[in-house]
Amino acid sequence: MEASATTRLHQEVEASIGRLSTVLGWGAGYDPLHMTPLFVRSPEDIARLVWNPLCVQNLTGYLVKSPGVQPPEEGKKIGICVRGCDSRSLVALIQEKLISRENLYIIGIPCRGTVDIRRLMNESGLSNIRSVRIEKDLLIVDDANGAHNLPLERFLARRCLRCRHPNPVIHDVLLDEPVTPRTTAEDAYRDVESLEAQSLDQRRAFWSVELDRCLRCYACRNACPLCICQNRCIAETRDPRWLTQRVNLPEKFLYHFIHALHLAGRCTECGECERVCPMEIPVTLIKEKLNQITRDLLHYEAGLDPEAVPPLLTFNPAEAGI
């Protein structure tokens, strides 16, 4: 199935590359378990494109952050492969006028989920994995000992388990038939709710333990397609000086408040921040809570309507109840 999706991807890019200055997609990485972002600039590179459940990176950040893609050549566009979650990042970037829709050729991929690679690597009994694919409820892993059928649920990334929009919400071409969302809107915030079922003190203890591991490596910020300040990020500027170089819990808390609050009403829950964290801190959970609040209070879900204005960038004088 994924093999044919890759073939369709090749055919699609071959047909459109004449109109595109670069195509952003995924290619094989340093081992069969790791795919890597791939910038296709000439027809020879097309064969290197792949699509499989190990294609975990959200590529949309490359459109707005450096080192990123060069602006399109005169009369051409930039092609980009997006899963459902990535397409919502595109919508958010379009809303904030950080990219323009006219410059993009969006290759939409209905997505049945991506793998939490760390979890797969920790699974005993696998050695020298050659390939990974999804078939219905199974993750089929080919390794040195043959094919293993593993329960998909156990190896999907958390963001994919709670995904409500696996089909790109915006696209020029769709590579596959739309798939059914794994989660309903009611269920999407169950992780938030289960933490909330605990007492205030327990939650403080939970975050103190989790965030204490934070290295402030800023990988979560760097991977976030909507964290676009780059060298003006107030986590690092000396003026204003919000944070110091000191290593203590409050600074880590404050850093995560900065990231989360700057994403309030903007975060599309793509889960990149959590995926890249070397300390396995559930940082997307913090943003999920903020999104639950903006949903309940301001009736807004990020990354769906390119014409909408993110709720904290506007106001409503008639608003009652707050």
Next chain:
Amino acid sequence: MVQSVPSPAPQTSIRIIGFLCNWCSYGGADTAGVCRFKQPTDLRVVRIPCTGRVDPLFVAKPLIYGVDGVLVSGCHPKDCHYAVGNLYARRRLEVLKNFLSFMGIDKRRFDYAWVSASEGQRWQQVVSDFSERIHQLGPNPLAGKGIPQPVQGPLTRAT
């Protein structure tokens, strides 16, 4: 005549930061002072040009570093000196308020209010209620965690 009243200052030392809009609540607090309304003494006031200037991080940072309460007060909605600053603020602050508890910070340690320059009495009410609430909650459990400790290591000089 100066009223002789028992000091409202409580026994435990509680620190509350108030961000007051220059055009309304700062004036309201002034009015309360001029009228000699009894007010709690544990509020440290920071004058701001507008509640629209209040970055939610102004609230989050002190609470993370152990301040016991933060109060933001500005002009009533639709009375903003800059027309809409407090309407932006209202959304941001309401979102923040709902968020704090998720991170383990009691949301009752933060509040926002609308008090105009002429509402000295209302200011007295708002600040007394808030201060009382914070006293009931007691000191912020995060206090003390952020005090920078000198680094102790093999190269630390004896002082």
